[in-house]
Amino acid sequence: MEILHPDTPAGLAEALAAAGAARQRIRLGGAFTKNRMGGPVGPADAVVSTDRLTRVLQYEPKDLTISVEAGLRVAELNRVLAENRQMVPLDPPFGAQATVGGVLAANCTGPRRRLYGTGRDLVIGMKFATLRGELIQTGGMVVKNVAGLDMGKLLVGSFGTLAAMAVVNFKLIPMPPETGTFAQRFETAVDLLEARDRLVRGVLQPAAVDLLNPAAARRVGLDGFVLLVQAGGNRAVMARYASELTRAEALDDGIWERVREFTPEFLGEHASGMVERRWSTLEGMRAVMELKEPVVARGGNGVAWVYHANGETYRGAGVMEWGPEDGTGRAAGWPEPGAELDVMRRIKNMFDPAGLLNAGRLYGRI
Amino acid sequence: MIPAAAHQEVLAVVGPRGVLDRPEDLTLYEYDGSVDKARPDMVAFPRSTEEVAALVRIANKYHLPFVGRGAGTGLSGGMVARAGGLMISFARMNRILEIDLPNERVVVQPGVVNLDVTLAVQGDGYFYAPDPSSQRACTIGGNVSENAGGPHTLAYGVTTNHVLGLEVVLPDGSIVTTGGKETDQPGYDLTGLFTGNEGTMVLVTKVWLRLMRAPEMVKTILAIYNSAEDAGRTVQEITARAITPVAVEMLDGLMLRMVEEATGAGYPLDAAAVLLIELEGLKEAVEEQVEQIRQCCAACNAREFRIARSAEERDLLWKGRKNAFGAVGRVASAYYVQDGVVPRTQIAGTLRVIGEVADRHGLKISNIFHAGDGNMHPIIMFDKHKPGDLERAQRAGEEILEHCIRVGGSITGEHGVGMEKNEMMGHLFDEASLAMIGRFKNLFDPECRLNPGKVLPLGKGCMEIRQRPLSAASEI
Ligand SMILES: Cc1cc2nc3c(=O)[nH]c(=O)nc-3n(C[C@H](O)[C@H](O)[C@H](O)COP(=O)(O)OP(=O)(O)OC[C@H]3O[C@@H](n4cnc5c(N)ncnc54)[C@H](O)[C@@H]3O)c2cc1C
Numbered sequence: 001m002e003i004l005h006p007d008t009p010a011g012l013a014e015a016l017a018a019a020g021a022a023r024q025r026i027r028l029g030g031a032f033t034k035n036r037m038g039g040p041v042g043p044a045d046a047v048v049s050t051d052r053l054t055r056v057l058q059y060e061p062k063d064l065t066i067s068v069e070a071g072l073r074v075a076e077l078n079r080v081l082a083e084n085r086q087m088v089p090l091d092p093p094f095g096a097q098a099t100v101g102g103v104l105a106a107n108c109t110g111p112r113r114r115l116y117g118t119g120r121d122l123v124i125g126m127k128f129a130t131l132r133g134e135l136i137q138t139g140g141m142v143v144k145n146v147a148g149l150d151m152g153k154l155l156v157g158s159f160g161t162l163a164a165m166a167v168v169n170f171k172l173i174p175m176p177p178e179t180g181t182f183a184q185r186f187e188t189a190v191d192l193l194e195a196r197d198r199l200v201r202g203v204l205q206p207a208a209v210d211l212l213n214p215a216a217a218r219r220v221g222l223d224g225f226v227l228l229v230q231a232g233g234n235r236a237v238m239a240r241y242a243s244e245l246t247r248a249e250a251l252d253d254g255i256w257e258r259v260r261e262f263t264p265e266f267l268g269e270h271a272s273g274m275v276e277r278r279w280s281t282l283e284g285m286r287a288v289m290e291l292k293e294p295v296v297a298r299g300g301n302g303v304a305w306v307y308h309a310n311g312e313t314y315r316g317a318g319v320m321e322w323g324p325e326d327g328t329g330r331a332a333g334w335p336e337p338g339a340e341l342d343v344m345r346r347i348k349n350m351f352d353p354a355g356l357l358n359a360g361r362l363y364g365r366i
Numbered sequence: 367m368i369p370a371a372a373h374q375e376v377l378a379v380v381g382p383r384g385v386l387d388r389p390e391d392l393t394l395y396e397y398d399g400s401v402d403k404a405r406p407d408m409v410a411f412p413r414s415t416e417e418v419a420a421l422v423r424i425a426n427k428y429h430l431p432f433v434g435r436g437a438g439t440g441l442s443g444g445m446v447a448r449a450g451g452l453m454i455s456f457a458r459m460n461r462i463l464e465i466d467l468p469n470e471r472v473v474v475q476p477g478v479v480n481l482d483v484t485l486a487v488q489g490d491g492y493f494y495a496p497d498p499s500s501q502r503a504c505t506i507g508g509n510v511s512e513n514a515g516g517p518h519t520l521a522y523g524v525t526t527n528h529v530l531g532l533e534v535v536l537p538d539g540s541i542v543t544t545g546g547k548e549t550d551q552p553g554y555d556l557t558g559l560f561t562g563n564e565g566t567m568v569l570v571t572k573v574w575l576r577l578m579r580a581p582e583m584v585k586t587i588l589a590i591y592n593s594a595e596d597a598g599r600t601v602q603e604i605t606a607r608a609i610t611p612v613a614v615e616m617l618d619g620l621m622l623r624m625v626e627e628a629t630g631a632g633y634p635l636d637a638a639a640v641l642l643i644e645l646e647g648l649k650e651a652v653e654e655q656v657e658q659i660r661q662c663c664a665a666c667n668a669r670e671f672r673i674a675r676s677a678e679e680r681d682l683l684w685k686g687r688k689n690a691f692g693a694v695g696r697v698a699s700a701y702y703v704q705d706g707v708v709p710r711t712q713i714a715g716t717l718r719v720i721g722e723v724a725d726r727h728g729l730k731i732s733n734i735f736h737a738g739d740g741n742m743h744p745i746i747m748f749d750k751h752k753p754g755d756l757e758r759a760q761r762a763g764e765e766i767l768e769h770c771i772r773v774g775g776s777i778t779g780e781h782g783v784g785m786e787k788n789e790m791m792g793h794l795f796d797e798a799s800l801a802m803i804g805r806f807k808n809l810f811d812p813e814c815r816l817n818p819g820k821v822l823p824l825g826k827g828c829m830e831i832r833q834r835p836l837s838a839a840s841e842i
Contacts, residue, residue: 062606063709063740085608109550120558121527134798142707144524144739144779146513146562147787147794148821149803153526153558162554174608197468203582203648236650279550281469302469303550319552334552340544343536344554350809363552 001045007052009069009127009135009166016164017133019046025356028160030071030099034106036267038159040327042359048164050101056080057167058141064172065124065141070101070165086172089116089207091256093263101165107157110260111208111230114300116173119156125169126152128162131352135166143171154347159361162351176232179207180241181255182248185224189213189289192225196299199229200282204244206231209300210259211285216294216307219265220258225289227299230256262296266307267322274308278318288317319363327360334363341365368407368452372428376410376452379420384411384458395453398440399500399691400786401702401756406433406447411458415533415541415571418454422569423539425452425815433817434569436477436508439500441703442784444512444564448819454569456507462486463572470577471530471547476507476570480514483575492577495522498780499688507570513562515780517687518644520738521612522578524780526561531574534560537567537811546574559806564782566817567810581646585656586680589641589663590634590670594618594733597639598714600666601737604643605710609658613644614738615687618717621694621732621745628693631686632679634670641668641737642687690734691745698730698747702759706770707779710740719769720744727762729755741779742770764790783821792823800826 004019006012019026027044030051035041050071058067061084068077074088075096081087091110092103102108109118116122125139128151138151155165186192192211199209208230217226230253231241242250258265267273278288280302288295288304293313297304305321308314316335348366351357368376368387377385386392386409397403407430412418425432431451438445447453460477467490472483480501483494497516498504504514510532515524522528531545544556560568591597597616604611617625619638626633633640643659645652656673663671674680694701708716717733720742724731735743746762748755767777767787771794777787791800804822807814 060709060711062602062711064605065709117523117527120555121523130802134802136802137795137799140774140776140794142709142740142775142779144515144519144707144736144741145776146524146780146782147776147778148783148791148799149806150513150526150558150562151802151806153555153561156558157553157555174610200470201468201579203579205579205581205647233648233651234654236654237648240648240650277550277552279548281466281471281547283468301550302548337553338543339540340542340556341553343542343544343556346809347554350805365553 001047003047003049005049005052009053009129012048012050012053012164012166013129013133013135015048016129016131019048020131020356023354023356025359028164028358030102031073031094031097033094033097034102036322036325037106038321038361038363039323040360040364044359050099050164053166060141061086064174065143065169066172067125067141067167067169068100070168071099074098074100074103081172085175087175088122088170089173090119090122091260093260095260100168104156104165104168105158105160111210111256111298113298114209115205115207120153122170123152123156123168124171126155126165127167128155129164129166131356136163139169141169160358161348161361161366162357177234178238179230179232179253180238181251181253182229182231182241182245183222183251184227184245184248185222186227187224189225189286192227192289193286195227199227200300204231204241208256209298211289211297211299213289213291213295215292216262216296219262219294220255228255228259259296263305263322266294270309272310272324274311274314274320274324275322276306276308276314276318277321278304278306334365337365368430369428372424372430373408375424376408376421379417379424380410380412385409395435395438396446398438398443398445400441400443400784402443402446402785404446404448405450406453407450409453409455411455413458415535418569418571419535419539419541421452421454422535422537426539426813431815431818434507434511434565436505437479437503439504440508440512440784441705441781442778442786444782444784444820446785448785456505459571466547467492467577469547472575472577474506474573474575476505476510476573478506480504480506480509487577488580491580493580494575495519495528495578496525499690506573506575510561510570510573511563511565512780512782515736515741517613517615517736520614520736521610526558528576529557529561529573530576532557532560532570533572534568534570537813537816541571564784564817564821566807566820583647583649583652584680585645585652586674586683587643587656587659588672588683589643589668590637591639591668592637593667594639594717595714596667597641598717598737600641600662600668601713602711603662603666604659607658607662609655609662611643611655611659611738612646613642615642616640616733616735616737617642617687617690618733620730621690621734624693624697624732625686625690628696629686629689631682633686642683687734694732694745694747700748700750700756702746702748702763703781704742704744704746704763704766705778705781706742706767706775708740708742708770708773708775712773712775713737713740716742716769716773720766723762723765727758729759729762731762736779739779740775768793785820788821789823791821
């Protein structure tokens with residue numbers, strides 16, 4: 001199979017145009033850490049990789065903005081930003097390898113989204129390449145901007161089925177002076193969720209409010225139902241968290257790496273493993289936390305990931321976000337789409353009428 | 367003109383009391399807060415999503431242009447019925463449908479007034495973050511369509527960061543729901559795509575919003591300067607020191623005097639500029655940040671630093687800010703508000719350029735704006751009775767926006783492109799990018815009936831508009 005590595009945004013657009021004109025099915029990716037995600041991934045005639053699009057194009061620390069090429073690794077982006085104590089707090093899985101474009105296309109999010117939001121909230125502008133060979137600009141390099149349609153929102157989470165992100169502009173977040181991690185342990189899911197409620201209904205503003213059931217807690221070296229909190233601020237603020245989170249154990253921030261890499265580690269151990277994403281209101285999380293399988297949840301957002309060793313325990317409640325690479329057992333990756341699926345298909349058809357780009361992604365529905 | 371048969375069908379949907387079509391009534395629906403105007407042929411006031419869909423089907427059957435209207439506070443001519451036709455007002459779809467505090471959500475009809483959302487939940491310690499200065503009047507439907515911002519969106523994000531789901535009527539009359547109370551539903555982010563579409567792709571009939579917990583402590587600061595540039599530098603200094611206020615608003619000397627005369631908010635009359643800075647959060651964080659801000663202001667030659675001592679003092683300071691446009695109306699017969707954005711490091715320089723533009727055109731331009739995110743609002747005052755004055759004001763506005771583009775900014779931060787800046791879109795975006803926006807418009811509205819003649823330069827959208835807009839010149 002032909003593998004293309006364009007090294008400029010224009011080159012990326014040319015590569016797409018050429019493959020499109022030849023009616024080649026294209027598999028688009030950055031570091032290709034997510035071959036098991038959002039699939040099953042369909043067959044392809046050509047691979048287009050953004051792995052050579054790694055430049056920082058413009059960094060304005062005083063304006064809290066940066067513009068980077070989509071193949072830059074998120075870890076490298078944050079390394080550059082850390083020099084000025086700034087960050088893009090996306091916290092994606094495969095944190096060491098994953099690229100900006102891949103993380104956004106798959107809409108990978110992380111624990112600190114409670115405070116900082118997700119990709120859709122942090123991206124302020126974008127250039128993407130289409131099958132027609134165009135480079136389309138949306139948004140810009142300022143934090144507030146409503147000129148033109150916000151097409152960036154559509155690209156985030158589109159799994160490369162519409163176009164290829166070439167350049168992404170972010171707004172930056174200053175790092176808090178100090179951070180702290182706190183764990184509270186409970187006997188039951190009910191107790192866990194009560195503690196979660198007390199926290200999110202109070203005045204504390206933690207960055208992360210994660211929930212782990214016992215099976216998940218064990219995997220990261222903890223036990224019981226765990227409320228895992230990260231907060232940032234000055235020393236007095238951190239002391240406040242320590243006193244208000246009663247009977248909390250202070251943990252090293254390193255625990256977050258285990259949480260962030262929970263999915264890669266699980267999939268590494270289970271070749272037929274599946275990770276199901278469920279979404280609910282904050283009040284609707286009890287049933288998922290009581291499952292026997294490991295469950296890691298964003299307690300402040302209502303999103304939970306259920307880890308199935310194989311397809312037998314999946315009951316079709318959420319979407320099958322990760323699965324075996326060959327696609328077995330995933331017929332119902334996205335069980336019940338609504339009427340909006342038709343609108344999505346029309347948009348897909350506008351960008352890619354022949355269905356060449358990343359076929360199979362978005363759970364085989366698009 | 368609306369054909370008689372169409373007229374009858376509209377009446378059958380909304381009833382005789384749900385329609386306005388006498389010329390004297392229609393004049394009230396000709397304009398928003400900007401300077402353009404055009405008259406719809408009929409205004410209908412539906413009460414439900416089904417009625418909206420029925421109206422859209424009638425418009426399609428009789429080939430009528432149609433446009434949604436919230437409160438008409440827009441500042442880019444967004445709701446102006448540029449091609450006439452049917453205006454669909456959401457004034458009667460103004461119910462808060464559900465308040466769900468445990469899940470931090472509220473579900474509203476589009477005609478709900480922005481401030482009413484916060485008023486409905488603040489007793490329980492919650493608020494809805496996007497707070498346009500027009501929040502006492504503007505509607506959530508208008509906010510979603512324009513992706514409205516406001517002073518506090520500096521820290522909390524603009525409308526799109528707080529809208530989780532939409533029910534919309536597409537231009538073909540079908541009803542679609544995107545997102546909802548729950549985040550992370552699979553598929554494309556249609557909610558994000560529709561938010562900020564400026565009423566050109568869908569009509570919004572229901573909105574799911576995120577609520578936030580009210581902060582423990584709020585401190586409001588007034589920093590007073592003898593030089594506008596020093597005030598601008600302070601904003602830069604605050605950003606550079608990683609201090610994160612929730613709002614940083616700036617008023618220049620001319621504006622201060624107008625506002626003070628109108629509201630008696632306690633602003634100094636002889637200053638060249640003030641910054642209105644708000645800090646929110648945990649007591650321990652806010653107290654420290656007040657001191658850090660004090661240092662920034664001192665380092666940038668602030669001559670005075672006042673902290674509001676009570677909720678009343680705080681409200682008074684904000685009243686001055688939020689009623690500023692009314693204050694301008696007492697002084698100038700007409701004004702024209704611009705909405706350019708510049709990187710925050712460019713504020714001081716941009717203020718200088720605005721001053722030069724004012725001098726060159728012999729116009730008074732005053733500034734009141736969301737300084738923390740670089741969103742400038744030069745208010746260009748002119749005499750609407752003086753021939754050529756409006757055109758000079760518009761020319762001055764364009765020159766300011768050209769400067770914003772040159773320094774890496776944008777032509778609109780929150781008011782939208784509308785029919786006011788659509789010809790400037792070509793200065794900001796290349797042909798391919800404009801064509802892509804046009805393709806989206808065409809996908810949803812192939813007949814170009816919904817709010818034609820907006821956002822894209824004329825000739826680049828799907829329909830040529832022959833009717834030249836009249837000028838309303840901001841009657842106040
Ligand atoms: C004094 C003053 C201060 C302002 N301050 C701010 C500010 O701080 N921040 C800011 O962002 N804006 C501000 N604005 C601008 C304006 O208030 C906002 O753009 C607001 O969002 C418009 O809401 P509206 O209900 O008045 O909408 P309208 O003006 O009626 O309409 C705006 C657009 O939305 C469309 N529309 C309205 N409702 C619907 C619907 N249900 N479905 C589909 N389309 C619809 C219209 O067709 C039009 O294109 C200010 C305006 C004034 C007059």
